[in-house]
Amino acid sequence: MRILGLSAFYHDSAAALVEDGRIVAAAQEERFTRKKHDPRFPAAAAAYCLEAAGCDLGQVDHVAFYEKPFLKFDRLLETYFALAPKGFDSFRRAMPLWIKDKLFQKSMLAKSLRLLPGGDGWNGSLLFTEHHQSHAASAFFPSPFSSAAVLTMDGVGEWCTTSLGHGSGNRLDILKEIQFPHSLGLLYSAFTYYCGFKVNSGEYKLMGLAPYGEPRFARTILDNLIDLREDGSFHLDQQYFNYAAGLTMTSPAFDRLFGGPPRRSEQSLTQREMDLAASIQQVTEEMVLRLARHARSLTGERVLCLAGGVALNCVANGKLHRAGIFDDIWVQPAAGDAGGALGAALAAWHQYADQPRVVVDGEDSMQGAYLGPAFEQEAIEARLAAAGARFERLAPEVLTGNTADALAEGKAVGWMQGRMEFGPRALGNRSILGDPRSPTMQKLLNLKVKYRESFRPFAPSILREDVADWFEFDGDSPYMLMVGDVVQQRRHRMTADEDALFGIDKLNVARSEIPAVTHIDYSARIQTVHRDTNFRYWALLSSFKQRTGCPVLVNTSFNVRGEPIVATPEDAFACFMGTEIERLVVGDCLLLKEAQSPELACDYKARFELD
Template sequence: MRILGISAFYHDSAAALVVDGKIVAAAQEERFTRRKHDPGFPASAIRYCLAEAGIGASALDHVVFYEKPFLKFERLLETYLAFAPRGFRSFRTAIPIWLKEKLFQKSVLRNHLRAIDDAVDWEARLLFADHHQSHAASAFFASPFTESAILTLDGVGEWTTTSAGFGRDNALDLRREINFPHSIGLLYSAFTYYTGFKVNSGEYKVMGLAPYGEPKYAKLILEHLVDLKDDGSFRLDLGYFDYCTGLTMTNSRFDDLFGGKPRDPSELLEQRHMDLAASVQHVTEEIVLRLTRSLAREGLSKNLCLAGGVALNCVANGKILRDGQFEKIWVQPAAGDAGGAVGAALAAYHQFAGKPRTPTAGDAMAGSYLGPAFAPSEIESRLRAAGAVFTALDDDAIISHTVEALIAEKAVGWFQGRMEFGPRALGGRSILGDPRSPTMQSSLNLRVKFRESFRPFAPAVLREDVADWFALDEDSPYMLLVADVLGKRRLPADPRKEMLFGIERLNIARSEIPAVTHVDYSARVQTVHADTNKRFHDLLTAFKAATGCPVLVNTSFNVRGEPIVCTPEDAFRCFMGSDIEVLVIGNCFLRKEDQSPALKLDYKNRFELD
């Protein structure tokens, strides 16, 4: 049975193909269109999935959309009626789009699918899943567990913002939910907006900014914004928010409570903004921990699966693990709306079609390497056509040349195998660096990524060595768990540190791997496994043999505002538009100094800032 899952029309559109219960391909549309968070119909991603499986559209048994548009429209109408007449302005803006496109989304989808193959009877094959059902299915059915507790958290689906329940074999039982407008995701997005970042894009910046501050406003949030119960259920005081009735996230009461208007993105970050980030992060962690403890008290499973956009909060995930209520946790690597495409397809296979489920070793996401790959001959021909100068090396030489470049503190673009599905680069489309360098973090942020200097980088570490460097001895293949750098790897306390505040603390080296050690000694760990990414594992092994360090800086292969690169041409353009010094694509090794100056690009100002 071949089932295509689709998520689209909000943000991070994607497609995923499940064949006889196995996820064979998945990709976000943004990687093909080069438009970050592209919300459009994922035509390119669909064509890729079909090509990867070697089938035509007529071979599909079902196409499943990841949510139910009529229920979403019901929420829009009921929200307007509940807040009328205050919501008329936003209602007037939204309703023409709904009437023109979204209310009749089934016919919109059918028309888009006809553009792929107009001979197929799409009406007979089109199904719709519930939004949080898609999230839950993406978490549990792709996990390595036969049974598990499930928690999904995001901004909002149709009505649901949080759901909790259990999965066993091929069944899901979502027993509890919290509904719009009460939403942990929208609470976090309100602070994303208020601190001057873009909603549905900048939430991870708030998480990265939080360690520079103190949670001074956490009590204020819990006293005024959130009525939080012991079991993790909560209600928001909507008098402080504008997302139900206006075109912004917060209002003047919110401004008065926190002492000023929202930060303009062009304004410098101040200590107050860092404290606000720390505060909403603290409250989010408290809500999530109460929810997971409540689930654990039901005693039905020692496993926990997470999905939904809030599940990308790897700091909170690390605290869930350390809390010890569950023995194992597994987070869907594409936890946001893109992953809904995977969940919709899996839900159709196991729930609609009633097909049995057999968990695989590790998990069903195959390291999340579910996107396009390119054969060596194709890489070489594409690079030649782009005007690139490269040397083709054998397997051993490509590893040794890359290690030499890393030890020389060069930024290395690393393009290998299949592209990752989800927001993280995991060694398929990565920029790598030497974590021992005290200048690597700021250098990569400012010269290569063209982004804020405070943004932390993740360590990629050999799975067999993770417990020797971090307070973690679990698989973390998807960079979704935060753990502290071990005390034995930390440097002696620097008395200057006590005199610094905020982002000034960035410049103090804290460990043997300062480029991946955040100001609070934490790190967003990726464990690298030979069975899912042998070449990346080989590179780390060789780097360890040369330096004694089994860790590399791993960040996504893109600049700020650009989607992660997909093709060799994308990688070469990014290489020529930034200060990446070495590019490794398959077995092709490229040095910046060998390239024609005429091919240099300005990537710093090419993309809209995220």
């Protein structure tokens, strides 16, 4: 049985295909269209999934959509009527779109599906799961656990914003929900907006900014904005927010409480924004801890699965891991709405079709999240040649050694191998790599390669067998969704003057043997690299370790600010030629920047809309 899962029409549209319970393929639409967070029907992603499965839509048994449009419309109408006449302008703008398109999503979906390969032979079976049921299914069903507590947290689905569930075998039951307008995800996004970042993409920036500040507003948040109970349930005072019926996230009362209007995008950051970021991060961590303790108590389970956009807050995940509430935690690598496509397909297989679930050797079924397109060597060479690239083909072991040498010399390397990752993180197949020992690498990558804010940290990839020697974390974190601190013996002692630095001035202080991946609070977003999951990346790390004694590399996504992660050899070459990346490796091909035609250089910095 084949099931095609879809998520669309809000942000991060995606498709996933499950065949007899096995995940065959999954990808976000943005990677194909080159439009960041593309919300449109995932035609290209769905076509890729069908191709990867060797079938067309006529050979698919069911299509599953990740939420129920009528329930979402019900929430929209009830909210507007409850708050009327407030929010009339928002209502006036939203209704034509809902009446014209979204209210009739079933027919829209069917029409779009008919245009896919084999669409004229499709049987018409279209299923709908609830939004948080899709998140929960994406968290539990691919997890390495036979039974587990399941926690989902995001902005909002239809009505639900937070759910607590229990999975066992092929059963997944939602036990408790928190409903709109009370939302941890929207609370965090309100501060994202107030600090001048874009909602649904800038939350990572807020998390990265938090260590530069002090949580001096945390008490203000808890005393005014939120009534947080011991079991993690909460109530938001809506006088401070405007997202329920307005066109902004926060209200004038919010401005008065925090001393002024929201920061304008691209305006210089001040200590206020840093302290606000630190404060909402601390409150978020406390909310997650309380919800987790209640999940443990309610289900009796010793392991936890997480999904929903809030589950991408790896700092909170790391704190939850260290708290020891659960023996083990597994986070869906595509925890946001893209992962809902996979969750919908798996929910249809296990819950609608009532098919059994088998966990093999305590391993997850995500295949390292390497579920996107790959390119054969001959196709890589043909595509690069057509783009005008000059390259050399090397034997894999020679290429690995050559790349490790370049990294050890301080060069930035674009690295494209195998299947593209599913989810927001590059995990060694669509990555820009660097030497973590370099005190200037973070600034180089941020300002001259990624073209993004200088304060944003980078993640370390580390050989799984060496992780405990470098970080206060001895476990698996293959999806870069756990944060741990650099071990004491690898840290550098700060001088009195360095300790006295405040805010963004802390950025240029090398804090450890691997300063390029050590945040100012000594933390790092860890990716453990496993030999059996990604041998080629593991071999590169091993080669770098042989040369330097360091089993760590800087790993950031292969793109610039506002650009989706590269998907094809052409995408990789364009990014290479538009940035200060010095080496590019695609499959077995090595490209040197100095060997390329200067005429192919491009102004890449302004090509994409800022995120």
